[in-house]
Amino acid sequence: MKCSKESQCCGTFECELCGLTAPYSYYGQKPPNAACVTLLEECYVMKDPFTSDKDKFLILGSQCSLCCKHVCVGTDCSLFYAKRFCLPCLKLHLNExxxxxxxxxxxxxxxxxxxxxxxxxxxxxxx
Structure with missing residues (x-):
């Protein structure tokens, strides 16, 4: 299954497993104001609300590389191992x-x- 790439700049991210919702300000691999950073996957990113430093950001989540569900980076929902995997897909393909x-x-x-x-x-x- 091929995941569709989104080009949205802002909206609300929602984890399809735990229901976490948060506003995101960027989706992609090169967050704005972080010139030296290239993420290893397309991510939903928000400006860090705990600092006034505009270069700081939080990664909210991404899409599972197998089923394309939107999942947060919480360890109860997903794992990054070369690509993002939701826990249900990880369990289905655990032997791999x-x-x-x-x-x-x-x-x-x-x-x-x-x-x-x-x-x-x-x-x-x-x-």
């Missing part, structure tokens, strides 16, 4: 990634499972 990536994903999945069990037991104690 290096063993280190698979191990990291397994550790993360295991720790999320453990913390959700702890949350469940706290909920049960309150009831």
């Amino acid at each position: 990634f290096p063993v280190e990536i698979r191990q990291d994903l397994e550790k993360k999945t295991h720790s999320q499972h453990q913390s959700s069990k702890k949350g469940d037991s706290r909920t049960l104690k309150k009831n």
Whole structure:
């Protein structure tokens, strides 16, 4: 599946997995006012709201290179490994990634499972 390249300058970015929304001011690989920076992927970028330095920016997200979903850069939603992959696509094609990536994903999945069990037991104690 081929992802369409957007040429929008501004709008609202929305992660199709977690629902994060934020206004973006640029989409592409060369953010304005950052002449020395070339991003490795087409990204949705916003000016950093925490500084007055116009050269600073935040990367909000990109498109999954397989399914073209808009995904944020949060580790619960995507991974960048030469290209951006959403977690569902990563899991579907896990055997095609290096063993280190698979191990990291397994550790993360295991720790999320453990913390959700702890949350469940706290909920049960309150009831």
